[in-house]
Amino acid sequence: MDGGAEAKLIDAGQRGEAPGDLPDYLVKTYSWAYLRPASLLIFDNTVAVGAILWGNIWRLMRAACEEFSTGQRILQAASVYGSLSAELADTVGPEGHLEVIDIAPLQVDHTRRKLAAYPQASVRVADAARPGGGLYDGVCCFFLLHEVPDAYKHAVVDGLLASVAPGSKVVFVDYHRPLPLHPLRFVMQGVFRLLEPFAEGLLRREIRDFAAERDSFAWRKETFFGGLYQKVVAERQS
Numbered sequence: 001m002d003g004g005a006e007a008k009l010i011d012a013g014q015r016g017e018a019p020g021d022l023p024d025y026l027v028k029t030y031s032w033a034y035l036r037p038a039s040l041l042i043f044d045n046t047v048a049v050g051a052i053l054w055g056n057i058w059r060l061m062r063a064a065c066e067e068f069s070t071g072q073r074i075l076q077a078a079s080v081y082g083s084l085s086a087e088l089a090d091t092v093g094p095e096g097h098l099e100v101i102d103i104a105p106l107q108v109d110h111t112r113r114k115l116a117a118y119p120q121a122s123v124r125v126a127d128a129a130r131p132g133g134g135l136y137d138g139v140c141c142f143f144l145l146h147e148v149p150d151a152y153k154h155a156v157v158d159g160l161l162a163s164v165a166p167g168s169k170v171v172f173v174d175y176h177r178p179l180p181l182h183p184l185r186f187v188m189q190g191v192f193r194l195l196e197p198f199a200e201g202l203l204r205r206e207i208r209d210f211a212a213e214r215d216s217f218a219w220r221k222e223t224f225f226g227g228l229y230q231k232v233v234a235e236r237q238s
């Protein structure tokens with residue numbers, strides 16, 4: 001996205017509008033969560049984020065951060081409420097660089113403010129399906145895939161996998177199909193049906209199945225909290 005287009009989107013975001021060039025799925029399904037200034041006040045705090053993830057936020061953030069190291073240039077594929085970006089910025093340290101992208105200007109602006117104390121971090125408007133920015137040492141995609149339609153899941157997975165060179169990895173942390181007797185299985189089914197209509201598509205398939213270039217990567221998966229969450233790491237082999 002060029003500077004003029006980004007400035008136009010940021011202006012609209014600052015006025016609290018959902019700019020016209022945002023994808024339909026975001027405007028129609030998630031305006032309440034990401035595109036209104038009030039959303040930031042309601043959701044961007046430890047209590048809300050902790051509750052949404054049933055108390056697993058720290059464990060999941062740790063699982064993501066432990067895949068990266070000091071001095072690396074890392075891409076975070078979308079803003080996240082809470083302190084993940086700060087944790088990633090701490091992980092790469094002053095010698096590294098964290099680049100956060102988000103498709104919503106309001107979120108970009110907000111994340112820039114949150115990261116003001118980290119000179120090693122920058123934030124820009126971009127679509128995770130076309131991140132730009134060249135090749136990174138690592139990419140972190142935290143709870144984005146379940147919020148995009150299946151066709152977009154393919155585009156985002158491919159866009160992020162294309163952003164790493166051999167030896168580098170893309171780390172996905174997201175929802176997963178829970179064990180059959182999971183006590184929260186039906187609660188989460190209700191939540192997904194009511195609020196997160198694209199999540200089911202992620203529970204039905206492995207993340208690697210969304211990748212066109214899946215054979216160029218070594219894949220590993222770990223699940224958490226009775227299978228409700230997953231970390232999938234794709235390391236480029238060739």
Ligand SMILES: C[S@@+](CC[C@H](N)C(=O)[O-])C[C@H]1O[C@@H](n2cnc3c(N)ncnc32)[C@H](O)[C@@H]1O
Nearest residue numbers: 034078079080081102103104107127128143144
């Ligand atoms: C990472 S996801 C959900 C994270 C989690 N629910 C949380 O606590 O914030 C939320 C962000 O993804 C952004 N987003 C949605 N589609 C995107 C895309 N195609 N590219 C980049 N960012 C996107 C939204 O604007 C929103 O800020």
